[in-house]
Amino acid sequence: MSGPYQGSAARLVAPGETRVMEVGTMAPGPQIYTANHLDGSLTSPCRLGCG
Secondary structure, X not given: OOOOOOOEEEEEEXXXXXXXXXXXXXXXXXXXXXXXXXXXXXXXXXHHOOO
């Protein structure tokens, strides 16, 4: 990671390594919300062509 961070605070990897997200912070105790309990039934109105 580049910038003022001292290093990676978290590295999240999707099954099959299809997506990777690295999070850097200078603050202690980062919290990650993954929404693993959601079943996909909620949809965004933007899936219908917002913007």
